[in-house]
Amino acid sequence: MGRKKEPLEDSDVGLSVGPPKRSAAGLPSLSETLPHAMAYMGPSRAWKTLTAVNQKDGFDCMSCAWPDPPERKAAEFCENGAKAIGWEAEPLRIPSQFWADNTVQSLGQRSEYWLGQQGRLVEPVYKAAGSDHYVPIGWDQAFGIIAQELHALDTPDEATFYTSGRTSNEAAFLYQLFVRAFGTNNLPDCSNMCHESTGVAMGETIGVGKSAITYADFAKSNLIIIMGQNPGTCHPRMLTALEEAKRAGADIVAINPLPEAGLINFRNPQSPRGLLGKGTDLADQFLQIRLAGDMALLQAVSKRVLDAESAAPGTVLDRTFIDEHCQGFVGFAAHLATLAERDVLVATGLASSEIDELAQRYLRADRVIITWAMGITQHKKAVATIKEIINLLLLRGNIGKPGAGPSPIRGHSNVQGDRTMGIWEKMPPRFLDALHDEFGFDPPRKPGLDAVDSIRGMRDGRIKVLVALGGNLVHAISDTGVAEDAVRRTRLSVQISTKLNRSHVVVGEQALILPTLGRTEKDLQRGVEQFVTVEDTVCAVHRSAGPLEPIAKDVLSEVAIVTRMAQAVLGHKVPVDWAGLRFDYDAIRDHISRVVPGFEGFNTRIREKDGFVLPHGPRDSRTFPTATGKALFTVNQLETIGVPAGRLLLQTIRSHDQFNTTTYSMNDRYRGIKKGRMVLLVSPEDLAGLGFEDGGYVDVHSEADDGKDRVLRQLRLVSYPTARGCAAAYFPEANVLVPLDSTAEDSNTPASKSVVIRLEPADAPDFGTPAGSGR
Numbered sequence: 158m159g160r161k162k163e164p165l166e167d168s169d170v171g172l173s174v175g176p177p178k179r180s181a182a183g184l185p186s187l188s189e190t191l192p193h194a195m196a197y198m199g200p201s202r203a204w205k206t207l208t209a210v211n212q213k214d215g216f217d218c219m220s221c222a223w224p225d226p227p228e229r230k231a232a233e234f235c236e237n238g239a240k241a242i243g244w245e246a247e248p249l250r251i252p253s254q255f256w257a258d259n260t261v262q263s264l265g266q267r268s269e270y271w272l273g274q275q276g277r278l279v280e281p282v283y284k285a286a287g288s289d290h291y292v293p294i295g296w297d298q299a300f301g302i303i304a305q306e307l308h309a310l311d312t313p314d315e316a317t318f319y320t321s322g323r324t325s326n327e328a329a330f331l332y333q334l335f336v337r338a339f340g341t342n343n344l345p346d347c348s349n350m351c352h353e354s355t356g357v358a359m360g361e362t363i364g365v366g367k368s369a370i371t372y373a374d375f376a377k378s379n380l381i382i383i384m385g386q387n388p389g390t391c392h393p394r395m396l397t398a399l400e401e402a403k404r405a406g407a408d409i410v411a412i413n414p415l416p417e418a419g420l421i422n423f424r425n426p427q428s429p430r431g432l433l434g435k436g437t438d439l440a441d442q443f444l445q446i447r448l449a450g451d452m453a454l455l456q457a458v459s460k461r462v463l464d465a466e467s468a469a470p471g472t473v474l475d476r477t478f479i480d481e482h483c484q485g486f487v488g489f490a491a492h493l494a495t496l497a498e499r500d501v502l503v504a505t506g507l508a509s510s511e512i513d514e515l516a517q518r519y520l521r522a523d524r525v526i527i528t529w530a531m532g533i534t535q536h537k538k539a540v541a542t543i544k545e546i547i548n549l550l551l552l553r554g555n556i557g558k559p560g561a562g563p564s565p566i567r568g569h570s571n572v573q574g575d576r577t578m579g580i581w582e583k584m585p586p587r588f589l590d591a592l593h594d595e596f597g598f599d600p601p602r603k604p605g606l607d608a609v610d611s612i613r614g615m616r617d618g619r620i621k622v623l624v625a626l627g628g629n630l631v632h633a634i635s636d637t638g639v640a641e642d643a644v645r646r647t648r649l650s651v652q653i654s655t656k657l658n659r660s661h662v663v664v665g666e667q668a669l670i671l672p673t674l675g676r677t678e679k680d681l682q683r684g685v686e687q688f689v690t691v692e693d694t695v696c697a698v699h700r701s702a703g704p705l706e707p708i709a710k711d712v713l714s715e716v717a718i719v720t721r722m723a724q725a726v727l728g729h730k731v732p733v734d735w736a737g738l739r740f741d742y743d744a745i746r747d748h749i750s751r752v753v754p755g756f757e758g759f760n761t762r763i764r765e766k767d768g769f770v771l772p773h774g775p776r777d778s779r780t781f782p783t784a785t786g787k788a789l790f791t792v793n794q795l796e797t798i799g800v801p802a803g804r805l806l807l808q809t810i811r812s813h814d815q816f817n818t819t820t821y822s823m824n825d826r827y828r829g830i831k832k833g834r835m836v837l838l839v840s841p842e843d844l845a846g847l848g849f850e851d852g853g854y855v856d857v858h859s860e861a862d863d864g865k866d867r868v869l870r871q872l873r874l875v876s877y878p879t880a881r882g883c884a885a886a887y888f889p890e891a892n893v894l895v896p897l898d899s900t901a902e903d904s905n906t907p908a909s910k911s912v913v914i915r916l917e918p919a920d921a922p923d924f925g926t927p928a929g930s931g932r
Contacts, residue, residue, distance in 0.1 A: 183436065329574065525553070808885050837885070
């Protein structure tokens with residue numbers, strides 16, 4: 158039957174702090190996973206979902222984009238994946254009376270956790286201008302409201318259309334088709350806030366902004382360097398691949414400001430060794446780098462490689478690869494010759510001996526993978542840092558051979574596929590030309606707005622309608638106060654969702670919530686069961702079909718919502734058979750096969766048991782689709798963030814029981830935090846130096862160039878083994894401290910990992926009211 162809704166605490170009243178863990182998974186993971194699944198779904202529902210998730214004839218887990226191994230285990234899921242499934246697949250529904258009992262204002266006082274615990278959305282609801290209540294309405298009325306507001310705009314560019322990475326390839330393709338047929342390229346998505354920096358850097362240097370390895374490459378690698386990444390929480394199934402690599406002889410290096418339990422020791426819950434508590438020690442070396450110091454470290458390692466070549470010419474660099482496939486080496490080498498070691502040590506907080514050790518590991522390895530996530534992409538110099546990753550790999554030909562290559566790890570399950578399908582404000586002309594040839598209309602050519610620029614547009618009154626296909630934009634984006642005020646300035650905000658979140662209670666003059674099917678549910682169109690497809694982080698495309706009956710008869714699939722919205726808004730403006738595409742997903746895939754490179758024969762190939770892998774020139778044949786046809790060495794100027802005395806550098810982080818902005822519980826087991834999230838992790842040395850004590854409370858102020866005082870109030874200080882001069886607080890609560898205009902150069906990604914803060918003493922919170930931010 159699933160769980161019963163119970164009263165929930167909105168504050169950190171039960172907060173307790175213990176020592177951080179030094180191992181991940183094992184029996185504690187099992188003891189968390191199974192009771193959670195049973196409590197949310199009940200035995201029958203849990204069995205149906207957990208035995209089907211990530212299986213070749215099942216559905217794709219929504220909790221991350223980690224690739225599936227060729228041979229699947231019976232339990233091909235992790236703890237957080239099971240929690241994500243339970244959160245979505247629970248049978249608890251939000252009743253119609255809920256909307257009468259709760260005002261939008263009162264819901265706005267609730268936490269993200271409380272909102273997500275109310276159950277599944279099962280009917281369209283509408284908040285009229287001047288009202289403080291949502292009321293249930295019919296689907297036709299909902300689409301009519303959207304059409305009316307979009308038609309009232311002076312230009313299509315006054316609307317923006319956000320997308321979450323949970324959206325399937327089929328829904329994403331139709332969504333971008335609808336938006337471009339409407340007349341705008343305003344297609345922000347969650348990539349803008351995570352791996353946009355990766356796409357820009359890799360697109361310029363090797364011509365493809367995606368991982369240049371396959372799943373099998375991990376076990377073939379000699380050295381795996383993991384940067385700015387916490388696999389144990391964010392994509393736990395990666396730990397299995399790292400364990401396999403370790404047993405095959407690979408060295409593993411972890412580079413991060415925080416020690417992460419999963420990279421210290423992994424207790425595989427599917428092996429006797431893991432269950433008995435021994436596990437596998439993963440990281441051979443841990444470099445506790447200062448925030449934003451990664452670029453300096455990479456340059457220092459590359460310089461040591463070049464110095465080794467100078468000492469023994471012809472024995473270190475892959476000269477054949479460089480001469481045949483690369484450009485810009487001479488300028489790059491000349492630039493690094495001027496790199497000052499003292500600048501590197503200041504930027505990284507490391508000792509020269511630690512950097513020497515990493516360089517020696519790199520020099521000994523014939524096959525090197527460098528993998529990274531948000532800890533690299535969300536800095537001002539993120540794009541330049543990722544270019545330095547490419548520089549280091551190019552020196553010894555570590556692209557386009559087994560066991561080697563750059564491997565950005567995407568978080569959301571189909572965020573990479575959405576981009577492939579055209580969810581981007583800057584799709585290249587060849588894609589737009591293909592849309593024209595396939596559908597017979599001229600798509601707009603002017604670049605659209607990304608996520609940050611969409612918030613700026615709403616703030617400035619230029620964007621009047623926001624439509625979001627999934628996600629929680631207002632809570633995921635930086636500068637929470639500015640973002641919320643911006644959304645409230647719109648005439649209409651539309652959210653297509655499975656469950657409540659913050660973006661449903663921070664709304665425009667009018668607001669719509671449209672309930673959609675989850676990944677776990679059957680998608681029946683005119684009695685015929687459909688399936689969708691996704692692309693994982695290593696470019697593998699496979700099918701996904703949920704096993705559960707829909708939560709309610711009036712809930713529509715994402716494809717149905719997009720096609721019906723397009724019909725209501727566009728009518729016969731473009732020659733697209735929206736109704737036909739709604740009922741036949743094979744027809745959608747036929748269109749994709751003629752528009753998107755690599756998807757030729759889509760319907761035939763996707764029915765193969767393993768799906769298929771998209772072509773990747775650098776990985777497959779060492780061909781580089783850059784402007785010059787070669788991989789590019791780049792010159793990047795080292796820049797160190799100046800942190801005044803008495804200040805710290807803050808990064809935002811996820812807790813273990815969290816997926817993006819969705820919170821499954823108030824615990825962060827691996828870091829020793831229970832029943833609370835309003836904490837600030839600071840090293841004991843920094844606490845002492847600043848005159849604070851573990852367990853005290855502070856108001857955290859960010860200091861930005863605009864002079865605006867952004868503050869997160871009443872955070873409990875936690876003495877924690879962070880890098881000196883650095884602190885950490887939970888996302889999305891700490892987003893209030895990240896200025897909207899503080900973004901990565903060239904990618905416009907929020908710089909959420911390098912915020913200068915100062916601490917002011919504060920009283921302990923009154924737990925009769927929620928702790929929160931000063932907005």
